[in-house]
Amino acid sequence: MQFFRPSSLREALEIRAAHPEAMPIAGGTDLMVEVNFGRRRPGGFLDVSRLPELREIRREGRTVRLGAGVPYARIIRELPGQVALTQAARTVGSPQIRTRGTVGGNLGTGSPAGDALPVLAAYDARVVLASATGTRTLPWHDFLLGPKRTALAPDELIVATEWEAADGPGSFSKVGTRNAMVIAIAGLSLQLDGAARRVRVALGSVGPTILRAPEAEAFGAGVLDEAGAWSDPRARVPEDAMARFGELVAEAARPIDDVRGTAAYRRHACRVLARRALAWALDDRRAAAMEAAS
Ligand SMILES: Cc1cc2nc3c(=O)[nH]c(=O)nc-3n(C[C@H](O)[C@H](O)[C@H](O)COP(=O)(O)OP(=O)(O)OC[C@H]3O[C@@H](n4cnc5c(N)ncnc54)[C@H](O)[C@@H]3O)c2cc1C
Structure with missing residues (x-):
């Protein structure tokens, strides 16, 4: 089994195109449970946890952009104004899980029980996806298709989610x-x-x-x-x-x-x-x- 550890998004997307059998892994708090229980046996892993492009939080005017690889612990510290999201982040697992687990991973799993997901839906958030050939942005409801089913293509990575900050609680x-x-x-x-x-x-x-x-x-x-x-x-x-x-x-x-x-x-x-x-x-x-x- 191959383990890829790219240091930039561009490198990660090239590996993703060349090795579709390598599953993206961020915090591993969903994926490794699946692997440990024998429910999944990926042909390899593509570690996205070190990609600087996925670890950014950016605000431009009212637009908030949250990198897919930002763990819940950072959301709690760095996005206090996004109250619903920080409340959801606080309820995820334990401190260890919040230190590793990411919203990108919550989206990637696409479980109806993912705690960040109702918040993204209430924010009318968009999901930013990239492949070696380009970028596309989907509204949350076009990304989450069913129980653990998403619109992610085999050559894509989730890069970020973004939304317009609402004027109200x-x-x-x-x-x-x-x-x-x-x-x-x-x-x-x-x-x-x-x-x-x-x-x-x-x-x-x-x-x-x-x-x-x-x-x-x-x-x-x-x-x-x-x-x-x-x-x-x-x-x-x-x-x-x-x-x-x-x-x-x-x-x-x-x-x-x-x-x-x-x-x-x-x-x-x-x-x-x-x-x-x-x-x-x-x-x-x-x-x-x-x-x-x-
Ligand atoms: C003890 C425990 C308690 C938990 N409690 C909660 C809880 O209270 N609430 C909750 O919602 N969840 C909970 N979870 C589940 C998990 O922590 C969350 O779903 C978390 O958000 C997953 O993020 P991750 O970075 O660890 O994802 P990973 O496990 O790394 O990945 C999950 C999936 O997303 C894909 N993926 C990850 N990043 C990307 C990317 N950038 N691009 C494309 N695909 C990607 C992976 O290939 C995989 O399919 C818990 C898990 C454990 C083990």
Whole structure:
């Protein structure tokens, strides 16, 4: 078995084209589990963990670009303003896993339970892919195709993910059997965007891939409008509208019964997480407005 350790993206892409049997490996926290359990036997490894191009975090105006090889521990330290993403990063595994594991690897695995993925969906993120012949950028929903199925071509690497930073609060929350080292039974990310007057909600672990909840999003934006909460963050959204928002999010889920939880429990979890996430976001906007006024 060959082990390649390139030191630049260009070199890595040449190796990728010449040796499609060599699987990219970043932190190895998904891939090595597969190898150790005998579920995969790659013809070789292509170590992408040292590529400087994949380890960059860049901001240009409102655009945030996160290199595919940036580990969760750095996201927590270096992107505190991206609250939903740092919350998701904090829930991944243990300190050891957060030091090695990357969002590129989360995308590469493409599991519906990947904790970074609902956040990228709620951010409307794009995935930047490169091969020796060029670069292409896909919206997240064209990259994540199904359970552990992605649009990555055999000669491509994931280089980065990028999104426009929203004007408003966001969060990530998940339900599991305990607080740490747990695969989500249901995960949810919500992002408010005051400038665009939009509510975006994405769900993990409750469908074959990450799902958005478009009806709930339109309803949420509408009730904030009716309550006058877009222009005045102190305005209250009625309790029955908050509950209806939770219902609509639960209706967008496509859960199954499995070892981690039943479909009914997952739907219930979505309802609770959604209502809570919207309440947190409205509270955060209210607190920010009061602080600005004081
Ligand atoms: C104990 C433990 C706890 C965990 N807890 C969580 C958790 O709470 N939440 C969660 O979401 N995940 C969890 N995971 C899973 C894992 O840590 C994450 O999915 C992590 O993001 C994987 O990143 P990695 O860099 O280690 O990926 P790797 O294992 O290196 O790679 C994963 C896949 O992506 C591909 N890949 C990686 N980088 C690239 C690239 N640049 N271009 C193309 N393909 C690429 C690889 O070929 C492979 O198919 C846990 C794993 C363990 C072992």
